Amino acid sequence: MSATAQRRGPAVEQALLDATVQLLTERGATVTVDDIAAATGVHKTTIYRRFTTREHLIAAAVRHLGERIVPVVEDVDPRAALGELARSVAAALRSPAGGNILRAVVAASASAPELIDLADEFFRERYEIALVHLDRLAAAGALRRDVEPVVVWEQIVNPMHVRALCGRPTSDREADALVDLALHGAAR
Amino acid sequence: MSATAQRRGPAVEQALLDATVQLLTERGATVTVDDIAAATGVHKTTIYRRFTTREHLIAAAVRHLGERIVPVVEDVDPRAALGELARSVAAALRSPAGGNILRAVVAASASAPELIDLADEFFRERYEIALVHLDRLAAAGALRRDVEPVVVWEQIVNPMHVRALCGRPTSDREADALVDLALHGAAR
Structure with missing residues (x-):
């Protein structure tokens, strides 16, 4: 070559x-x-x-897009960082691209069984940034020991994903409410 | 005729x-x-x-299927009823039909804009049963006043939906954990 x-x-x-x-x-x-x-x-x-x-x-x-629209948030306070990250996910899903892209990856996975793994990878890659902050909360003793950090993040962002699939946006205030509920639920 | x-x-x-x-x-x-x-x-x-x-x-x-596989649970204790209902959703999504059906409705909505509303209706209809029990908890003063009951249910079932879209099942124990976290988060 x-x-x-x-x-x-x-x-x-x-x-x-x-x-x-x-x-x-x-x-x-x-x-x-x-x-x-x-x-x-x-x-x-x-x-x-x-x-x-x-x-x-x-x-x-879709992975390429994700790299551009979901910023890595570095913040001294993990709760503030998670709030910022949740609002950035809500904004991404409210953008013209958001709902279409999410539906596209799910539709693609429906017609190509091997894409179920890619959809899984797509979500897991996005969870990574949040898990850094949730692990910091866990290390500080702020989470119940029986709580899996990834489940807390799923409870924050998956409602936004399903709403976007249904054509419903999540406002920043609603994103904050999801974070508040999930962190309260997981708190010791 | x-x-x-x-x-x-x-x-x-x-x-x-x-x-x-x-x-x-x-x-x-x-x-x-x-x-x-x-x-x-x-x-x-x-x-x-x-x-x-x-x-x-x-x-x-899909609506026709939903009527068959998600039973209406009547129980004296709303928490027990919500747990039962969450486990029935997890079981439905673990069934051979579950993931395929969910992907089918999302894929269909991706290619037909008017189906976004039908997808929305599909989810909302399923939420109705749970909302009866959540409203009973709210009436009993067991939920924070600033919490929207539907959001609590979204935090319980939407992680199961997204996992199913990614080909990952939710066990009964994991369904219980979602209920526990969400109700704890919403508790006064």
């Missing part, structure tokens, strides 16, 4: 992911590989060589 | 809903109206006349 071709690979991948995010945002889960090929000028054969299936391209694009 | 035709209508509808549930359970969201026509011997034109679109038939079938 020439040096030029090696340089072009990541750029092509980046262009494909950007275009897929853009089209998913605008059109939701009905986007086809033909649409993405037309938008990028990249041949379908190349797209399938890189991503194997339409569903895997969607999964990669 | 003849008396015979009037009697046949509900029977045809019942057969279509039963067949759709069966096919969704076995194959997930990829079921077509052709599949349902073939399984029931009902002409596609008749199916579309009754349900307008494939997605509306799926939504009707």
